[in-house]
Amino acid sequence: MFAIMTVTGQDHTGIIAAVSTALAELDVNIHNVSQTIMDKWFTMILHVGFDDAALTIADIQERMTSVEKEQGLVIRIQSEALFSAVNDI
Template sequence: MAQTASDRIVITVLGENRAGIVAAISKVLGETNVDIRDITQSIIEDIFTMTMLADMSAATLEFAELQKTLADAGDAVGVTVTVQREDVFKFMYRL
């Protein structure tokens, strides 16, 4: 299956730093067959930020289900997770 722009998603994570954040988010992506294409993270003082670019062309969940599952995983470790389609993200931020 050819990858389309709408198959690519941007995942942002923000919250207080603690152990297990990357593992919690990556676990959901692995279990739902979402491929992480790029990842960046930083910790400033105790604030954790992470941005991922991922491909969900082979995902086992629909977009809205994935959004909810990732949000729930974030809640469990005390961070906020936002998921947007890459084309929407680029339009919003005019990248």
């Protein structure tokens, strides 16, 4: 399954490391990533893939909750199917 994850928050050292480490621990693969810093704000969009027989989007969001708290971020993940459906309308 594929999903889109967004990460936003005040820029500081270690954001990419914290997010990618948490994803790797869940065996979630990062297929593509785009990130930018606007003034003091960090934003990142990730296209990720994972085995939906072993893991759900809710599982990933739950794991990312600790990263959010530790890093002071807002992290959201949604199924890629949602974005595809919206574009098909």
